[in-house]
Amino acid sequence: MLLRVHNLTKTYGNEVAVDSISFDVNQGDYVAIIGPSGSGKTTLLSLMTGMLTATAGDILYDNQRLSQISKRELYEIRARELGLVFQFSELVGNLNVRENILLPGIFTRKFSNAEYQRKCNYLLEHLKLESIQFMLPRQLSGGQIQKTAIARSLINEPSILFADEPSGDLDPDNSLLVQMLLNEYNKKNLSIILVTHDMKLAFDAQTIYGMRAGKFDQVIKGK
């Protein structure tokens, strides 16, 4: 899947949260975005995933304008092809860790049940969540919730993963688990768009954009 962002702008009143940003993401690209808080990183990800509507500019998925994709089709694309990890991810409170991870598969049925179970076991193992897989969200730490949300975002093997501070709640050992998992999926052609403060994570990306006041004001690494 090719993602193209062209002159993308989002304003709130007089404030320009995202200021005419353009960049392309090809299948398998790994892009990191770093920048101070308030620079527009979360707004940019929300625009790219269709959760916010742009004030101006375009987002194209495989040359199709996001603004022209129907709500229903967008829902389908998001469920099947996009993985989303938010800064403060929420799990379904009455489902355990394992069930939360498997949930996107129940809606989309991209793989067989046996494949989903296998993929779930793999993610539980590699994120060291096996021992808590039958626990409920209210019994979990912030880091365990974050890792569960990461596993959930990967269960459908999306084309593009959007992750907003995925290691924000994690200690160094757990950050490393996430880092290794993201690298492995990226090698299998997952595109990653990552917002992070964690430079260890950022430097795995081929391209690092520095964001300030709604713009990519520097290319720290890459093209």
Ligand SMILES: Nc1ncnc2c1ncn2[C@@H]1O[C@H](COP(=O)(O)OP(=O)(O)O)[C@@H](O)[C@H]1O
């Ligand atoms: N819903 C909103 N209403 C008004 N202003 C907002 C809203 N969301 C974000 N902003 C403003 O847009 C700017 C960028 O915010 P954000 O994208 O959250 O930055 P970051 O994720 O880099 O910290 C900030 O100045 C913020 O106050």
Ligand SMILES: [Mg+2]
């Ligand atoms: Mg943010």
